Amino acid sequence: MNNRIAMFPGSFDPPTNGHLDIIERASLLYEKLYIVLAVNSSKNNLFTPEERLKMLSELCMEVKNAEVVPWTGLTVDFARKYDTGIIIRGVRALTDFAYEFEIAETNKQLCPEVEVLFMPTNPKYFLLRSSMVKEVAMYGSEIKDMLPPMVSELLKKKFSK
Numbered sequence: 001m002n003n004r005i006a007m008f009p010g011s012f013d014p015p016t017n018g019h020l021d022i023i024e025r026a027s028l029l030y031e032k033l034y035i036v037l038a039v040n041s042s043k044n045n046l047f048t049p050e051e052r053l054k055m056l057s058e059l060c061m062e063v064k065n066a067e068v069v070p071w072t073g074l075t076v077d078f079a080r081k082y083d084t085g086i087i088i089r090g091v092r093a094l095t096d097f098a099y100e101f102e103i104a105e106t107n108k109q110l111c112p113e114v115e116v117l118f119m120p121t122n123p124k125y126f127l128l129r130s131s132m133v134k135e136v137a138m139y140g141s142e143i144k145d146m147l148p149p150m151v152s153e154l155l156k157k158k159f160s161k
């Protein structure tokens, strides 16, 4: 598998500045970075796959070697299909690590050729997670500088209906 090609998989419900920070940094390290949007019907997402795809595609337009691809299957199947040697995951607090370690181990067993790399969050986004921004937005509030303006607007619209 090609170690110059990486993927950054996630639900991105919605994309935050924490995600974008990882995308920008990872894109500098690899020839190609796939941003793999998990289109998983069992997850209770606020935004539809189409909405998430549109937001991510617009936000990543400036990152020349990045490409957003929606995906329904296993992460390792994406890696096989697109010849992607590296899976990038962002990690925040230690609590992330136990969960991420389990997924990484499972992926490694399913596909030993693929390597999982953890990228530490920018400390600014240490406590930032999509579920938190949704909860704050539900009560009509917003934490400054955590979301791209476009996402912030769409989130407000979701809860003003």
Ligand code: ADP
Binding pocket: 009, 010, 011, 012, 013, 016, 017, 018, 019, 022, 038, 088, 089, 090, 091, 092, 096, 120, 121, 122, 125, 126, 127, 128, 129, 130
């Ligand atoms: P998933 O359902 O796959 O966890 P998320 O959209 O929540 O999808 O996260 C996608 C990736 O982005 C994960 O690797 C996650 O750790 C990372 N991530 C999310 N928020 C941040 C953040 N604030 N800083 C760094 N990485 C983050």
